[in-house]
Amino acid sequence: MKLRSITKRMFVLGLLTVLGTTGATSVATAEPQRPPADVNATGLPRGGWEPVGPNSIGGLLAASPAGLAMMQPSPPALWLSGDRGASWAARRGLPAETVIQGFFADPVNPDRMLAVGNKTAGFQGEWRGLLLSTADRGQSWETLREWYPDGAFGMATDPAGRVVVVQNLDSLSVSIDGGVHWNDVPRTWPREGIAAPVGALKLTLVGDDAYFATVYPEYALWAVRGVSGKEPRAELVYRADGEVGQVASDGKLLVVTVGPELHGSTDGGKTWTVLRRDPGGQPLREPRFVGGRLYVSTYNDIDVSADGGRTWIRKPVPAPGEGVSDMIDLPAAAGKSATTLISSLYRGVYADAGKSGYRQIGVPGESIRDLVTTGNLLREHVVAAGVQEIYNTPLPRGKVSAADRVWQSHPTDRLHEDARLSVSPGRPDVVWQVTRNGFALDVLRSGDGGRTWQFAAKAKQGLPRAIFAHPAAPDRIFVSAFAPSGYVLYRSDDAGKTWEKLATDSGFIAFAGDPWNPDRVWGGDSQGLSRSDDGGKTWTHVSGEPVSSISVSRWGGGRVLAGGAGILLSEDDGRTFRRVRDGESPLGISRILPHPFDFRVWFASDSTGGGVLRSTDFGRTWSPVPGALPDTRVLSMAISADGRYLFAGTAQSGAYRLNLY
Numbered sequence: 001m002k003l004r005s006i007t008k009r010m011f012v013l014g015l016l017t018v019l020g021t022t023g024a025t026s027v028a029t030a031e032p033q034r035p036p037a038d039v040n041a042t043g044l045p046r047g048g049w050e051p052v053g054p055n056s057i058g059g060l061l062a063a064s065p066a067g068l069a070m071m072q073p074s075p076p077a078l079w080l081s082g083d084r085g086a087s088w089a090a091r092r093g094l095p096a097e098t099v100i101q102g103f104f105a106d107p108v109n110p111d112r113m114l115a116v117g118n119k120t121a122g123f124q125g126e127w128r129g130l131l132l133s134t135a136d137r138g139q140s141w142e143t144l145r146e147w148y149p150d151g152a153f154g155m156a157t158d159p160a161g162r163v164v165v166v167q168n169l170d171s172l173s174v175s176i177d178g179g180v181h182w183n184d185v186p187r188t189w190p191r192e193g194i195a196a197p198v199g200a201l202k203l204t205l206v207g208d209d210a211y212f213a214t215v216y217p218e219y220a221l222w223a224v225r226g227v228s229g230k231e232p233r234a235e236l237v238y239r240a241d242g243e244v245g246q247v248a249s250d251g252k253l254l255v256v257t258v259g260p261e262l263h264g265s266t267d268g269g270k271t272w273t274v275l276r277r278d279p280g281g282q283p284l285r286e287p288r289f290v291g292g293r294l295y296v297s298t299y300n301d302i303d304v305s306a307d308g309g310r311t312w313i314r315k316p317v318p319a320p321g322e323g324v325s326d327m328i329d330l331p332a333a334a335g336k337s338a339t340t341l342i343s344s345l346y347r348g349v350y351a352d353a354g355k356s357g358y359r360q361i362g363v364p365g366e367s368i369r370d371l372v373t374t375g376n377l378l379r380e381h382v383v384a385a386g387v388q389e390i391y392n393t394p395l396p397r398g399k400v401s402a403a404d405r406v407w408q409s410h411p412t413d414r415l416h417e418d419a420r421l422s423v424s425p426g427r428p429d430v431v432w433q434v435t436r437n438g439f440a441l442d443v444l445r446s447g448d449g450g451r452t453w454q455f456a457a458k459a460k461q462g463l464p465r466a467i468f469a470h471p472a473a474p475d476r477i478f479v480s481a482f483a484p485s486g487y488v489l490y491r492s493d494d495a496g497k498t499w500e501k502l503a504t505d506s507g508f509i510a511f512a513g514d515p516w517n518p519d520r521v522w523g524g525d526s527q528g529l530s531r532s533d534d535g536g537k538t539w540t541h542v543s544g545e546p547v548s549s550i551s552v553s554r555w556g557g558g559r560v561l562a563g564g565a566g567i568l569l570s571e572d573d574g575r576t577f578r579r580v581r582d583g584e585s586p587l588g589i590s591r592i593l594p595h596p597f598d599f600r601v602w603f604a605s606d607s608t609g610g611g612v613l614r615s616t617d618f619g620r621t622w623s624p625v626p627g628a629l630p631d632t633r634v635l636s637m638a639i640s641a642d643g644r645y646l647f648a649g650t651a652q653s654g655a656y657r658l659n660l661y
Helices: 006-019
Strands: 050-053 060-064 067-072 077-081 089-091 098-105 113-120 127-134 142-147 154-157 164-167 171-175 183-186 203-206 209-213 221-225 233-238 244-249 254-258 261-265 273-277 285-290 293-297 301-305 313-316 326-330 339-344 348-352 358-360 370-375 380-385 390-394 417-422 431-437 440-446 454-461 463-469 477-483 486-492 500-502 510-513 521-525 528-532 540-543 547-552 560-564 566-570 578-582 589-594 602-606 611-615 634-639 645-650 655-659
Touching: 050 390, 060 098, 060 326, 060 339, 067 098, 113 154, 127 164, 154 203, 164 203, 171 209, 203 244, 209 244, 244 285, 254 285, 254 293, 273 301, 285 326, 370 417, 370 645, 380 417, 380 634, 417 463, 431 454, 431 463, 431 477, 440 463, 440 477, 454 477, 454 486, 463 510, 521 547, 521 560, 528 547, 547 589, 560 589, 560 602, 566 589, 589 634, 602 634, 611 634, 611 645
Parallel strands: 098 154, 370 634, 510 547
Antiparallel strands: 050 655, 060 067, 067 077, 077 089, 098 113, 113 127, 127 142, 154 164, 164 171, 171 183, 203 209, 209 221, 221 233, 244 254, 254 261, 261 273, 285 293, 293 301, 301 313, 326 339, 339 348, 348 358, 370 380, 380 390, 417 431, 431 440, 440 454, 463 477, 477 486, 486 500, 510 521, 521 528, 528 540, 547 560, 560 566, 566 578, 589 602, 602 611, 634 645, 645 655
């Protein structure tokens, strides 16, 4: 099973948000077929952008009279739903570089929320912690307090959120007025080096006592007694034969995880019993009290007790190998019964349907780094590359339902890290993928719309940057990478059976090919635009402008478009270029693609927040596509084979569809 590194994932997501860029490859298209006179892709599209998924992200959950809230930890985003998870809206006023460690939503006043997290401090062992507050349901956030260099690693509150306890490196900070005034309890418990209480459920509030798990070298349970008083005091509560990991309580029963065991106490930690031991010896984690029930889980199973840990029922987690990141009870509403929601950070949010299993709700918080359509007019699919995952779905047509937003993913086969995709118009039923494999790369091929993948090359040297299937020779595949020796370029002329390593000084992040000449290839990177006329063996530097996307027209006119800091256009087969659109970020234009039937129409996406642009005059002038995208940082685009639907992959809101006709 694939167990993900939360720290690594959060770092990658944060880095992606900061950079806001992606490589892109060109799309050449089929023979022109003029649409009917009453259908014109150059006119204003009907309707607006519709979310199509993948609803694949989970986080920290809360329910209030106003609906459901979910805090995505990193990059931080607050997701709100007023229809029990059927649809979501994002609010992004939180500091982008903060990793949220704790979240509270006021059960009476739904406009009030608290979030605690850390920002990078720049030095090992130093952290900048923040306690953030909103009084308008996430539209704006106020910093109530900062902790430096001790950071903020967890938060516990009383039910009303008036008593707030924050766990730091060398203290426990207590507020009894909702975070306005503070009393810091200095550390008397052991801690060595840069050991930090990273991880969830290290802290819980029971009455007027705050219980917390310490870290290296002791890994024990401590408590600060009388947190709301003038002289709170810290004391050792429990040192087990093993490492105390996480702690939880319902006010009567106090539980801690100790390796594969769950220990419980009903007298405030004076005496302990073993409530549960995992039959397979797997570490138990995420102890929680929800709806009068006690839960504890492994990465593959959930144990549930309705009698305080005396008897247990075992059931699988919603996403095998992914574990549980949060659980809440969603109260009953008009026509809807109460249900338990289970969050899996990288799979989504699930409703427990009892004997029927789980129903995925999810949140469209994935960053869609690359996006392609594959197949033909009768059976077309959309394939997306997330940060560490590949998703696929039948191309959604007509009205988008909740089921359409739950895409297939591949959680147990491998990590699809830093993946890039390419489809040759000469073979539209085949998707190529290059993905990171540690400090190497793998090349994979799918012939069934991304549902299954087969290796075309394993563990080749270098970290992947781009992959490209040539439009005029679909068996010719290019892969660019960065290796210890420098930039490398791999080429296969037999659909991945054999590979040749070509000399290059460029780290291409974008490719395009002449639709009629298999030996002509364009490549772009931060150093500019290059062209090869011998299938990538030698390259001629054409332009010094940074290039992150390239597209070549197959309709004549010698039209080549290159995107980077704006858009460059050539109408003489790339001999000269002129700037037709300005831009600020050097690699802001993430993708350029043509309409498959109307050769006047081109689309471009802006990863820095410019949304989607359109040209209706062969790429000479550009204007924003009508319709508001919830996230205007567009990293990728694709268009259906019939030219009816345009898809945009965003930086942290999944994919959206626009009906062009």
